[in-house]
Amino acid sequence: MREIEFRGKIAGAEGFVYGKLLAPLASGNAYIAYDVNEVGSFAYISRSEKVDPETVDQYTGLKDKNGKKIFEGDIVNCKFFDKKITGLIEFIEYMWAVNDRKNRRLYQLNEVSNIEVIGNIHENPELMEGME
Structure with a gap:
């Protein structure tokens, strides 16, 4: 199975963040969680960044x-x-x-x-x- 990962340019800053896409792009907002711990069917998000929705790309x-x-x-x-x-x-x-x-x-x-x-x-x- 292939790894599902996204990247997005950090809103108002330089550089990209890589991880799981949290917010649907249709809302006009996008967040990528990059410090996620998965235990069974639960995911614990420690860190995420707001990204420019126009820059969200899939791996x-x-x-x-x-x-x-x-x-x-x-x-x-x-x-x-x-x-x-x-x-x-x-x-x-x-x-x-x-x-x-x-x-x-x-x-x-x-x-x-x-x-x-x-x-x-x-x-x-x-x-x-x-x-x-």
Whole structure:
């Protein structure tokens, strides 16, 4: 079973927090608990942070070639057979995909190799230039 984890940029501060999403995004608020102790069917939350709902991304369950967790919203370099791709990780049509916006192609995340996270759309929007 894959690990369910989210990240979000801390509201009014620098950096991200990683953990369990507490508040539904539809409410306009989002909190991520990052110090959670689970005992049986109970979860005890020691610490949480309010995050910007626009920056909440889900973990794909996969890691890049350097062991870094791959999240929705990450910008990656990878290969599809012999073709080098720079794309955005998105959840599309019930699957995690690398969206190569430049060539208007989608590649299933499990079909690409040598994937490396080079940034994310929240902290590194300049990496998206040339992809549109």
